[in-house]
Amino acid sequence: MTNKDSERPLILVTNDDGIKAGGLESLVNMLKEVGDVVIAAPNESYSGMSHAITVKSPLYAKLVKDKPGLKLYKINGTPVDCVKLAINVLLDRKPDLLVSGINHGTNSSISLHYSGTVGAAREGALNQVPAVGFSLLNYSHDADFTEAVKVAKHVVVSMLADKLPKGTFINVNIPDVHPVKGARVARQSKGKWVEEFTERQDPRGRTYYWLTGHFENLEPEAKDTDEYFLNKGYAAIVPCHLDATNFNLLSYLKEENYEL
């Protein structure tokens, strides 16, 4: 399957919910029709791990499935670790596409910053591999991924036929409606999380805090954002890049004498 003469595209798959997640299974069942698939995914859930890497302990990769056109590696690391290990060690050629997901739960707007699913896609882009992350707006273990898979297939086929600029990755969120109305290219909405902690007491009387809270869209009137289209029943396709520079501020900081 990593034969250089193969005409089928090589698709690297990962996620942040772990190798047993329903979203991964649904995704892979579709991708097998499109290309040769190598899954390199975490052994357990790594939700909220963003672009984290494992620096304090070593990584093990166990090949747990090896069929024609489909390999599955279980890795004791973050989604980004999985992508790095696959591209650098496990695969004998660079994949044609990296697909991350399908995540159980939203990664729209600013949630992209916390997301292991999106982190993995960003790591693909850092390695010059076209990459996409998919997320369904339903957190439940037994969510129905039928509509999400339809959207994912369309985007995957489009990306394989296309030549996106290097360093690009795409963040796709799919609403939990049946049927999904369609898919729209959008920009990332501005948002924030509010009421973020629940306070409790442990049996020894010490206070502890669970991270919780809910999302608030800071641009409810805007009609070109991911949040807008998701609320209307469309999947939202957000092209992303690796450059965090705020170019509008470069000259401002110079004028305001930030330089020494």
Add this chain to the structure above:
Amino acid sequence: MTNKDSERPLILVTNDDGIKAGGLESLVNMLKEVGDVVIAAPNESYSGMSHAITVKSPLYAKLVKDKPGLKLYKINGTPVDCVKLAINVLLDRKPDLLVSGINHGTNSSISLHYSGTVGAAREGALNQVPAVGFSLLNYSHDADFTEAVKVAKHVVVSMLADKLPKGTFINVNIPDVHPVKGARVARQSKGKWVEEFTERQDPRGRTYYWLTGHFENLEPEAKDTDEYFLNKGYAAIVPCHLDATNFNLLSYLKEENYEL
């Protein structure tokens, strides 16, 4: 120190090397002269944690130092957890500035994506708090932070006197030279990590991998990047934003029929 009538600015401080790091101590010794300081920092090193949050276990915040103008909370979470808990729970007003660092080691170019130091600064921006992360290009435990503190003081004083647009954060890297030549506003350099893993065998004969590797600047000729100025002996000041959207690609994806 969280008195609303206080004229001294309230500065929230965190890092990703943990409360015992020399970089944190050097930074706080300087910040005490500038404002009232609340440190909310991890109990141990959280290097490479990016924008990760803790979702599977609760957080404890222990007040381990409480002097006039200086409080220190030790938290069993990531740098981003520390910022969230401080702003939402520990502080009784929004801080005037968030300062993260001084990190032991570089966070220039794409290293910003993996950095807990920068993740914490980004989280400040997500909470509408002006934020800056500082990193010294020296990983050693007993690095000399004298020059880095000089740069940090200049940037901190500039930010407190200024009104940066909401959602902005600044990534500052300081070269390990004495003296530092100055500080320059720059854009994030394109780069990649190469030769990323060291392979070994454990006593039971299983192969494992340590993440390692070295950085390669993909724009060695460019004269406006953080890497360029760092190599010339200047600190690099990169203004960053929260929006990952690649606006150049929005219309392209529409034309290429990514929509459904």
